[in-house]
Amino acid sequence: MGRRKQRGSRQQREQKALLAQSHLTSILLNPAEHPRDVVESAAVHLSKVSQRHRLTLPPRVRSRVCRKCWASHSFTSQFRVRIKAGQRLHTCLRCGYIRRYGAGPKAHRAARMVQRGD
Numbered sequence: 001m002g003r004r005k006q007r008g009s010r011q012q013r014e015q016k017a018l019l020a021q022s023h024l025t026s027i028l029l030n031p032a033e034h035p036r037d038v039v040e041s042a043a044v045h046l047s048k049v050s051q052r053h054r055l056t057l058p059p060r061v062r063s064r065v066c067r068k069c070w071a072s073h074s075f076t077s078q079f080r081v082r083i084k085a086g087q088r089l090h091t092c093l094r095c096g097y098i099r100r101y102g103a104g105p106k107a108h109r110a111a112r113m114v115q116r117g118d
């Protein structure tokens with residue numbers, strides 16, 4: 001019938017996943033210290049580990065991978081950055097997926113007003 005009860009708790013499993021995540025994160029953050037194919041497979045592994053264990057991506061690597069095809073974006077040859085209408089656009093050169101950062105042309109005005117208001 002169902003699965004047998006496995007050894008170890010959910011916490012242990014999560015701990016191992018987090019450990020793997022931080023290892024892969026360090027590869028993606030220091031791409032110069034690893035062969036390029038290692039960096040690229042680290043991006044894919046990171047996605048698999050994170051999805052399987054329902055973990056969020058560490059903030060520091062969020063912009064280092066393509067959310068669509070999971071290509072590594074640790075090298076500038078792998079994505080294009082443009083500023084458009086006050087937003088930073090990252091275009092994945094592998095699948096063409098565009099990721100937007102920032103809230104748009106007038107976001108900085110609102111931020112300034114809030115600062116003054118305080």
Ligand SMILES: [Zn+2]
Nearest residue numbers: 066069092095
């Ligand atoms: Zn992509």
